Amino acid sequence: MANSPSPHSYHLFAVPTPLLETLTPRNNISSRDLTHQSQRAGDKDDTANIEEPSPRNPAITSTSTTLGRSCNVCQGASFANVDDQRNHFRSDWHRYNVKLRLNGKDAVGENEFTQLVEALEDSLSGLATLLSRATVKTRSRSPSPSSTRRNFPLTPLIWFHSPPSTQIGVYRAIFSSPDVTVPYLDQLREMQNCQEAEGKKWALFLVAGGHFAGAVVRVHRDRSKDNDVGKTKKGKPKKVVPDTEVILHKTFHRYTTRRKQGGSQSINDNAKGAAISAGAMLRRYGEQALRDDIRNLLQEWSDEVDQCERVWIRASVSNRRIFFDYEDPVLNKGDERLRTFPFPTRRPTQSELLRCLMELTKVKITHFTEEDLKAQDAAYLASLPKPKPVPVPVQPKEKPVQPQPPKLTKEEELLKDKWGRVLEMVSKGRLEALKPFWEKEHANLVGGGDDGVDIRIPKVTGEHQGQTILQVAASSGQEEVVQWLLEEKGADPTIDVPLESSIVDLDGVAPSRRRTAYDLASTKEVRNVFRRYAGSHPDKWDWFGAGRIPSALTVDQEEQRDEKKKVRRKGLKDKIKEREARQPATPESEPEPEVETKNVVGAFQEDKTGPRRLGGTTGDNSAVLGLTPEMKAKLERERRARAAEARMKALSGR
Numbered sequence: 001m002a003n004s005p006s007p008h009s010y011h012l013f014a015v016p017t018p019l020l021e022t023l024t025p026r027n028n029i030s031s032r033d034l035t036h037q038s039q040r041a042g043d044k045d046d047t048a049n050i051e052e053p054s055p056r057n058p059a060i061t062s063t064s065t066t067l068g069r070s071c072n073v074c075q076g077a078s079f080a081n082v083d084d085q086r087n088h089f090r091s092d093w094h095r096y097n098v099k100l101r102l103n104g105k106d107a108v109g110e111n112e113f114t115q116l117v118e119a120l121e122d123s124l125s126g127l128a129t130l131l132s133r134a135t136v137k138t139r140s141r142s143p144s145p146s147s148t149r150r151n152f153p154l155t156p157l158i159w160f161h162s163p164p165s166t167q168i169g170v171y172r173a174i175f176s177s178p179d180v181t182v183p184y185l186d187q188l189r190e191m192q193n194c195q196e197a198e199g200k201k202w203a204l205f206l207v208a209g210g211h212f213a214g215a216v217v218r219v220h221r222d223r224s225k226d227n228d229v230g231k232t233k234k235g236k237p238k239k240v241v242p243d244t245e246v247i248l249h250k251t252f253h254r255y256t257t258r259r260k261q262g263g264s265q266s267i268n269d270n271a272k273g274a275a276i277s278a279g280a281m282l283r284r285y286g287e288q289a290l291r292d293d294i295r296n297l298l299q300e301w302s303d304e305v306d307q308c309e310r311v312w313i314r315a316s317v318s319n320r321r322i323f324f325d326y327e328d329p330v331l332n333k334g335d336e337r338l339r340t341f342p343f344p345t346r347r348p349t350q351s352e353l354l355r356c357l358m359e360l361t362k363v364k365i366t367h368f369t370e371e372d373l374k375a376q377d378a379a380y381l382a383s384l385p386k387p388k389p390v391p392v393p394v395q396p397k398e399k400p401v402q403p404q405p406p407k408l409t410k411e412e413e414l415l416k417d418k419w420g421r422v423l424e425m426v427s428k429g430r431l432e433a434l435k436p437f438w439e440k441e442h443a444n445l446v447g448g449g450d451d452g453v454d455i456r457i458p459k460v461t462g463e464h465q466g467q468t469i470l471q472v473a474a475s476s477g478q479e480e481v482v483q484w485l486l487e488e489k490g491a492d493p494t495i496d497v498p499l500e501s502s503i504v505d506l507d508g509v510a511p512s513r514r515r516t517a518y519d520l521a522s523t524k525e526v527r528n529v530f531r532r533y534a535g536s537h538p539d540k541w542d543w544f545g546a547g548r549i550p551s552a553l554t555v556d557q558e559e560q561r562d563e564k565k566k567v568r569r570k571g572l573k574d575k576i577k578e579r580e581a582r583q584p585a586t587p588e589s590e591p592e593p594e595v596e597t598k599n600v601v602g603a604f605q606e607d608k609t610g611p612r613r614l615g616g617t618t619g620d621n622s623a624v625l626g627l628t629p630e631m632k633a634k635l636e637r638e639r640r641a642r643a644a645e646a647r648m649k650a651l652s653g654r
Helices: 017-021 032-041 082-090 092-102 110-118 127-139 184-191 265-272 278-300 302-306 317-324 350-361 370-383 410-428 431-446 469-476 479-487 524-536 555-582 597-604 629-653
Strands: 024-026 060-062 069-071 077-079 157-162 166-171 200-208 211-220 245-253 308-314 362-366
Touching (some): 024 184, 082 092, 200 317, 200 350, 211 350, 245 350, 265 278, 278 302, 302 308, 350 362, 431 479, 469 479, 479 524
Antiparallel strands (some): 024 157, 069 077, 157 166
């Protein structure tokens, strides 16, 4: 059926009837709305939102006139005309098969469907119960890759197709919410009939930057009461009353934002704190005044707003609170009539309201052939991102539980602190500070009344565990502390060093043999302290056995060692003197008389034709003028060496 000539645009509530009869739902992917609407309906009548398949849907095949029309979803369904085809699309049998196909199942025949319906006890239609059963079975199993569908983004416009090459688009927000079980095409047809006495009304409100614009408009009026629409009494044709009519409108402005800064004063106060300038106070007053003006206007228009079919609001998050967050509001947040403008808007003015109204009620028209639509579908599918593969959950590896160090009591913390101070003074050789501290705190450190200098360092310190203070002093190279511990405190040098101690050999390997404090001595001076005390007190400890000291060091031994050193040094000095005596003495040069500068210069201006030798000619004393005695002696040795060489050559020639 050919369409009537279409103008550039149609009014939403005045679409021609011939065009409406040929419309079918059409989107970029025609089966997309079926999938989305079935998912939204949930456990309700899932096929209530399923629209009539369009010619772009594979469920329909338009064949030649001789073969008629047929349905690819239902088995063996063919139609003689378009009306039979439309009635089939509205039937429970077809809608049930569509649901089965969407869930990856095979369609059933008409006889089988009739038997299924008759088997039900209480259902006039039987479709709801059958679909609920199908949904339960489908959800009980995991979807196969073939039945998995891609989720397509929803567009602001819903398109309808009229063969051969006409498409009209209507904003999706104009229709009822997705929970309403009425197909979009049926809603579009119902919009053409106005049942209200005063017509269909919309309310539009824009708020931004202190500007407000609001209006209540009639978008469709009841034409059934227009009995005389022909001519006036004078025979002139009556003016046709337009469907769109502005009933109420109001605009006003308040100072709420800083010029060239943007943002309201309340948002700035919440972010940076309340400003105390005069401008800030004016902007706060402007925000309060704007809020009061809008709410008073809504209260004044409450009767008209209650009659509106749609309420369109454009406002930021903070400005939307003006309409709802107060006592006894005219509009409620959960009102199903509330909509947001599905397109960008400009500054709230009366002309902008009219532009938005025109944009909403104007039907979009395109003209694409079937080939163009196929190309659009292919391009649209190619532009969509491919579904990402579902990642396989990887079981995280259990981290090894690290043992937590036990918490110390107050007494243990105090003991650790005191031992830490003792070890620091011992390792740094601070003997003057160590003596009074040990006299004061040794009873608390060792836990007894005796001196307890040989007690092993407890584990609570975290270092030098199991060692004694003498062993720590020896390994630190502090000879004065070692001597104090041996002589005054009677420290035991025969105590073994624990094998698990932190002290290691030079090669970095923990030793396996027995060791004592002497073995830990890091310098020769510390080792001599042990040897001296072993020599002066040979019977106090088992120095050479348990103490592992190789030998004692007495006073006589130290004197003999010093005497040997003196003799050795004296012998070295004598050898040096003998070596110097064997060398020939160089004659001391007599002081040279002062010579004028011109004579010195002339001495170096010799005859260049004669021989040139180091030191000048023999017997010429002018060549050694100005030289130091050391340089003169060196020069003399060179002369003697050359003379000896000359004599050797002469002898070899004979």
